[in-house]
Amino acid sequence: xxxxxxxxxxxxxTVSRVLNGAPxxxxxxxxxxxxxxxxxxxxxxxxxxxxRRQRTSMIGVVVSDIExxxxxxxxxxxxxxxxxxxxxxxxxxxxxxPAKQREYLEVLEDERVLGVLLSPSDPGGPxxxxxxxMGIPVVAVDRPVEDAxxxxxxxDNVAATRTGTDHLIERGHRRIGFISGAVEVGTGKDRLEGxxxxxxxxxxxxxxxxxxxxxxxxxxxxAELLAAHPDLTALMVANNLMTIGALDELRxxxxxxxxEVALVxxxxxxxxxxxxxxxxxxxxxxxxxxxxxMTLLLERxxxxxxxxxxxxxxxELHVRESSAHTLS
Amino acid sequence: xxxxxxxxxxxxxTVSRVLNGAPxxxxxxxxxxxxxxxxxxxxxxxxxxxxRRQRTSMIGVVVSDIExxxxxxxxxxxxxxxxxxxxxxxxxxxxxxPAKQREYLEVLEDERVLGVLLSPSDPGGPxxxxxxxMGIPVVAVDRPVEDAxxxxxxxDNVAATRTGTDHLIERGHRRIGFISGAVEVGTGKDRLEGxxxxxxxxxxxxxxxxxxxxxxxxxxxxAELLAAHPDLTALMVANNLMTIGALDELRxxxxxxxxEVALVxxxxxxxxxxxxxxxxxxxxxxxxxxxxxMTLLLERxxxxxxxxxxxxxxxELHVRESSAHTLS
DNA sequence: CTGAAAGCGCTTACAG
DNA sequence: CTGAAAGCGCTTACAG
Numbered sequence: 299x300x301x302x303x304x305x306x307x308x309x310x311x312t313v314s315r316v317l318n319g320a321p322x323x324x325x326x327x328x329x330x331x332x333x334x335x336x337x338x339x340x341x342x343x344x345x346x347x348x349x350r351r352q353r354t355s356m357i358g359v360v361v362s363d364i365e366x367x368x369x370x371x372x373x374x375x376x377x378x379x380x381x382x383x384x385x386x387x388x389x390x391x392x393x394x395x396p397a398k399q400r401e402y403l404e405v406l407e408d409e410r411v412l413g414v415l416l417s418p419s420d421p422g423g424p425x426x427x428x429x430x431x432m433g434i435p436v437v438a439v440d441r442p443v444e445d446a447x448x449x450x451x452x453x454d455n456v457a458a459t460r461t462g463t464d465h466l467i468e469r470g471h472r473r474i475g476f477i478s479g480a481v482e483v484g485t486g487k488d489r490l491e492g493x494x495x496x497x498x499x500x501x502x503x504x505x506x507x508x509x510x511x512x513x514x515x516x517x518x519x520x521a522e523l524l525a526a527h528p529d530l531t532a533l534m535v536a537n538n539l540m541t542i543g544a545l546d547e548l549r550x551x552x553x554x555x556x557x558e559v560a561l562v563x564x565x566x567x568x569x570x571x572x573x574x575x576x577x578x579x580x581x582x583x584x585x586x587x588x589x590x591x592m593t594l595l596l597e598r599x600x601x602x603x604x605x606x607x608x609x610x611x612x613x614e615l616h617v618r619e620s621s622a623h624t625l626s
Numbered sequence: 627x628x629x630x631x632x633x634x635x636x637x638x639x640t641v642s643r644v645l646n647g648a649p650x651x652x653x654x655x656x657x658x659x660x661x662x663x664x665x666x667x668x669x670x671x672x673x674x675x676x677x678r679r680q681r682t683s684m685i686g687v688v689v690s691d692i693e694x695x696x697x698x699x700x701x702x703x704x705x706x707x708x709x710x711x712x713x714x715x716x717x718x719x720x721x722x723x724p725a726k727q728r729e730y731l732e733v734l735e736d737e738r739v740l741g742v743l744l745s746p747s748d749p750g751g752p753x754x755x756x757x758x759x760m761g762i763p764v765v766a767v768d769r770p771v772e773d774a775x776x777x778x779x780x781x782d783n784v785a786a787t788r789t790g791t792d793h794l795i796e797r798g799h800r801r802i803g804f805i806s807g808a809v810e811v812g813t814g815k816d817r818l819e820g821x822x823x824x825x826x827x828x829x830x831x832x833x834x835x836x837x838x839x840x841x842x843x844x845x846x847x848x849a850e851l852l853a854a855h856p857d858l859t860a861l862m863v864a865n866n867l868m869t870i871g872a873l874d875e876l877r878x879x880x881x882x883x884x885x886e887v888a889l890v891x892x893x894x895x896x897x898x899x900x901x902x903x904x905x906x907x908x909x910x911x912x913x914x915x916x917x918x919x920m921t922l923l924l925e926r927x928x929x930x931x932x933x934x935x936x937x938x939x940x941x942e943l944h945v946r947e948s949s950a951h952t953l954s
Numbered sequence: 955c956t957g958a959a960a961g962c963g964c965t966t967a968c969a970g
Numbered sequence: 971c972t973g974a975a976a977g978c979g980c981t982t983a984c985a986g
Contacts, residue, residue: 299979309957314981322955339759344736345677346979349962354673359717364705370698377692377719381726386733389687389717391705398709405714408672431667513896545900567897568841572873574902627963637973642965650971674963677978 299342305334317342348410356386357595358406358414360399363511364391366539367567368582369417372439375588376415383596385412394480394511396420407432413595418443421484435598439591441484442608449594451587451609455485455564458580458613459492462534462562465578465615470625471532471560472502475523477544479511479536486511489536489564505530509540516540520547531559531625538565545573556623566616575619583611627670633662645670676738684714685923686734686742688727691839692719694867695895696910697745700767703916704743711924713740722808722839724748735760741923746771749812763926767919769812770936777922779915779937783813783892786908786941787820790862790890792827793906793943798953799860799888800830803851805872807839807864814839817864817892833858837868844868848875859887859953866893873901884951894944903947911939 303310308327315323316331334340348354357380361369373389380387388411390402396419403425406414414429417440429436430447438450459476466474476493479486490506497504505527509519516539523530524547535541541563553559555575563570566581590609597603631638636655643651644659662668676682685708689697701717708715716739718730724747731753734742742757745768757764758775766778787804794802804821807814818834825832833855837847844867851858852875863869869891881887883903891898894909918937925931 310979311957311959311981312955315956318981324955327956339756341732341736341756341760343738343979344733345673345682345738346962347981349673349677349964349978350980350982352962356716365698365702367695371693373717374693374719377717378721381719386737387717388684389701389705389715391702391709393706404669405672408669409714410671410673428667428669432669539896542896542900549900568870569895569897569900572870572877572897572901574900638963639965639973639975640971643972646965652971655972671963674978675965677962677980678964678966680978 299340302331302334302338302340305338306330352410354410354412355384356388356409356411357599358388358390358402358409358411358416360390360392360402360406360414360416362392362394362399362417362419363539364389366511366537368538368565368584369440371584372588375585376592379589379592383592392419394419396423399423400425403429407434410434412599413437415439415591415595416443416448417441419483435595437591437595437598439587447606449591449598449607451591451594451611452484453582453587453611453613455488455613456492456495458564459489459534459536460496461492461613461615462564462578462580463493463496465617465621466532466534466560466562467496467500467502469532469560469621469623472500473505473527473530474502474532474534475505475507475520475527475530477509477516477519477523477533477535477540478506479509479540481508486536493534509536509543511537511539513539513543516543517547518543520544524551524553532621533559533561535561535563538563538567538570541565541570541577555620560623561620563620564613571618573620575622578618578621579616580613581616582613586611627668630659630662630666630668633666634658680738682738682740683712684716684737684739685927686716686718686730686737686739686744688718688720688730688734688742688744688746690720690722690727690745690747691867692717694839694865696866696893696912697768699912700745700916703913704920707917707920711920720747722747724751727751728753731757735762738762740927741765743767743919743923744771744776745769747811763923765919765923765926767915775934777919777926777935779919779922779939780812781910781915781939781941783816783941784820784823786892787817787862787864788824789820789941789943790892790906790908791821791824793945793949794860794862794888794890795824795828795830797860797888797949797951800828801833801855801858802830802860802862803833803835803848803855803858805837805844805847805851805861805863805868806834807837807868809836814864821862837864837871839865839867841867841871844871845875846871848872852879852881860949861887861889863889863891866891866895866898869893869898869905883948888951889948891948892941899946901948903950906946906949907944908941909944910941914939 509515835847837843
């Protein structure tokens with residue numbers, strides 16, 4: 299910058315003013331500065347600016363599994379909104395491990411990001427409180443966090459699996475298996491709860507196997523359920539990745555969907571309409587969640603709100619063919 | 627930091643040494659510093675460190691469509707490697723637009739990232755040269771860039787669609803449609819070229835529609851081809867998103883796969899085995915590409931290589947049922 | 955409208 | 971082994 303100042307025969311302060319669009323700069327000076335910038339191929343160093351301004355332009359986005367279509371649709375929307383508003387996205391992927399979450403949140407704190415969007419692997423981690431202590435706003439997405447100062451955008455997971463299971467019950471099913479996510483996380487617990495309530499309401503026995511939200515776990519859980527309960531007629535699966543595993547396992551065993559096993563899944567990834575048969579799903583309002591989360595975060599960052607807020611959005615049942623068979 | 631120094635009754639220099647694990651620190655001092663750090667809940671400010679060290683720990687990752695499973699699998703692997711090696715990932719999504727690419731690359735330059743992984747929307751953008759001029763290494767992924775100083779990891783796209791089309795030709799097809807990506811990007815051009823060579827080799831007529839690599843474009847291109855060439859018996863689709871669109875269109879028209887239209891697609895997303903019928907695909911070696919790209923980038927960042935390198939990886943044909951029908 | 959000066963939070967060569 | 975000092979590249983209150 300001082301090289302530019304020298305070339306333009308002005309002070310560094312004036313260069314800075316020109317670069318930041320300050321109104322109070324003489325036109326001759328402005329032109330000389332811009333010419334020198336072009337001439338020297340100068341690009342301002344944001345690290346210096348960030349230090350001086352005591353403010354970066356970065357938002358940390360911490361997801362638990364970036365390969366999950368649910369999260370990457372969300373990341374996409376978040377990135378679009380951030381870009382539009384002039385912020386950058388620092389992407390972190392915790393692979394569902396509390397240790398990685400802790401390390402990443404500490405890094406984000408040290409990098410002095412403006413705010414954090416977090417789909418927690420560990421909703422009670424003390425590093426969440428540390429961020430809030432430092433004045434860095436946190437918006438929990440998908441799953442709430444324990445610290446009450448954080449904002450949150452969640453969906454009504456209990457209602458979702460309740461609705462999905464009720465749908466199967468209406469179709470005459472009573473032996474309904476549930477492939478659950480990790481029950482240590484809120485989403486997993488709530489989805490299991492919705493299922494339990496639905497089967498309890500008609501006096502059916504809960505048949506549960508835990509698949510941990512990943513493809514392989516879904517396959518294993520499906521195999522377990524089929525082995526333990528050969529009489530089951532329907533499956534409710536708690537997310538899209540486990541659904542891939544479950545479909546693969548069902549295909550392997552040769553069971554027909556929906557005639558022998560009906561299927562309802564949480565999440566509506568792009569491929570759900572193209573499996574055989576197309577899947578009945580509970581679609582998450584991904585775009586609304588991402589936009590809601592960014593709205594809450596930007597309100598905080600820009601100082602327009604200080605009271606915590608929580609957004610609860612509904613999932614939507616899309617009935618397709620995987621549940622089209624009615625038991626008689 | 628000066629507060630910590632005061633509390634520990636040492637100089638800021640000593641605090642810095644303790645925090646950075648310098649060996650030459652008296653144990654008493656070390657303990658006093660660590661106690662003060664814990665007491666004051668001190669977290670070092672990386673912005674200050676970055677400025678002083680003239681070095682950040684950030685890698686820019688610029689993809690053209692983060693919602694595409696191909697790229698998000700890649701981003702996942704990149705993130706894992708970066709984390710393991712102590713680097714952070716700044717994620718940028720260009721939505722296939724040169725303008726967004728330019729803006730993001732300028733931002734990455736200004737943020738003084740250590741290096742950039744770029745799947746270019748505009749392989750000739752002058753901002754790529756600007757990064758290299760500034761000494762920031764660039765590794766092109768998926769598609770090469772024009773500047774010869776950049777490293778690159780690409781797949782052999784010409785061979786891929788050539789192989790896929792030859793596979794259809796062996797099954798007796800001669801009226802083979804091609805749903806192309808954007809031909810302005812290398813991948814799109816090369817995939818089209820492989821198809822052209824294959825049909826030319828048997829004297830068949832090339833039947834091409836451009837779908838631009840996105841779902842809607844794929845649907846439109848498929849409809850176009852079916853309308854213009856009602857006699858076609860097979861389709862080769864240049865990526866996974868357009869395949870979703872094409873499948874949807876085929877389903878709408880009621881054409882049976884593979885009996886009435888055979889289908890081969892580039893990319894092997896998780897759902898490709900669960901469509902009806904399961905898809906014959908050309909699988910990209912995504913993990914190898916991401917790991918290769920990170921290896922090249924880290925070699926540059928850590929100064930272990932200065933000559934440009936290019937990695938070319940093969941795609942693999944996975945024959946499934948969407949091409950199982952042989953024409954007689 | 956402009957410049958000289960201070961300072962953001964660190965790190966590190968230097969002297970002791 | 972330690973501290974005082976300089977300085978990374980900016981921005982901005984202040985004085986003129």
